[in-house]
Amino acid sequence: xxxxxxxxxxxxxxxxxxxxxxxxxxxxxxxxxxxxxxxxxxxxxxxxxxxxxxxxxxxxxxxxxxxxxxxxxxxxxxxxxxxxxxxxxxxxxxxxxxxxxxxxxxxxxxxxxxxxxxxxxxxxxxxxxxxxxxxxxxxxxxxxxxxxxxxxxxxxxxxxxxxxxxxxxxxxxxxxxxxxxxxxxxxxxxxxxxxxxxxxxxxxxxxxxxxxxxxxxxxxxxxx
DNA sequence: GACCAGGCACATC
DNA sequence: GATGTGCATGGT
Numbered sequence: 001x002x003x004x005x006x007x008x009x010x011x012x013x014x015x016x017x018x019x020x021x022x023x024x025x026x027x028x029x030x031x032x033x034x035x036x037x038x039x040x041x042x043x044x045x046x047x048x049x050x051x052x053x054x055x056x057x058x059x060x061x062x063x064x065x066x067x068x069x070x071x072x073x074x075x076x077x078x079x080x081x082x083x084x085x086x087x088x089x090x091x092x093x094x095x096x097x098x099x100x101x102x103x104x105x106x107x108x109x110x111x112x113x114x115x116x117x118x119x120x121x122x123x124x125x126x127x128x129x130x131x132x133x134x135x136x137x138x139x140x141x142x143x144x145x146x147x148x149x150x151x152x153x154x155x156x157x158x159x160x161x162x163x164x165x166x167x168x169x170x171x172x173x174x175x176x177x178x179x180x181x182x183x184x185x186x187x188x189x190x191x192x193x194x195x196x197x198x199x200x201x202x203x204x205x206x207x208x209x210x211x212x213x214x215x216x217x218x219x220x221x222x223x224x
Numbered sequence: 225g226a227c228c229a230g231g232c233a234c235a236t237c
Numbered sequence: 238g239a240t241g242t243g244c245a246t247g248g249t
Contacts (some may be wrong), residue, residue, distance in 0.1 A: 043230085084245055085246080087233090126232085150229080150231085206225045
């Protein structure tokens with residue numbers, strides 16, 4: 001009898017940790033940088049996001065008060081390397097307005113809010129969808145919520161752990177249901193999935209040498 | 225030159 | 238509720 005999907009997910013975590021070790025995502029950065037990065041990385045490579053963040057830093061704009069006061073056009077110019085810069089400048093401004101309304105412009109003021117209501121409130125911001133909200137909750141605020149992204153979907157579907165048509169919420173429930181509710185573990189697992197995604201689980205899979213190769217999977221050629 | 229990258233909002237059916 | 242489209246830079 002085959003092992004359960006939940007067991008497979010836990011074994012995959014162990015295999016990835018064995019192969020790559022702790023990722024320590026966003027360790028030296030401030031929660032402010034994490035939030036900005038979460039918005040800028042929407043459908044964009046992290047390399048380009050780093051360039052944009054560096055430009056914000058040089059301009060002294062890694063600061064909510066400064067971002068609030070800068071015209072959207074100037075924010076857009078600063079974040080140009082991240083792509084979709086006009087859209088993302090508005091999204092940053094939307095988040096800033098929300099943060100001042102909710103917590104006086106200080107992320108620390110959100111620390112005591114419970115995950116559920118905070119997630120709902122974040123989702124009310126235009127430009128903050130489910131993945132961005134979960135990334136902010138987990139990586140900036142340390143809340144226990146699993147982050148699903150394109151890599152998560154690809155890995156889970158390639159390994160037949162979920163229906164190929166499954167959406168965000170189903171994937172989130174798959175992982176949260178299989179794992180202990182531990183923010184540190186959710187943090188590591190998501191980061192490890194991104195790592196294996198970048199190295200192996202690409203649109204055209206490179207399964208040879210993948211830490212997850214021993215787990216049953218579809219080969220490249222499947223449109224995933 | 226095509227394809228891809230840690231999405232999201234909005235229009236339309 | 239499902240599907241299609243615009244948004245834009247930089248790497249392969």
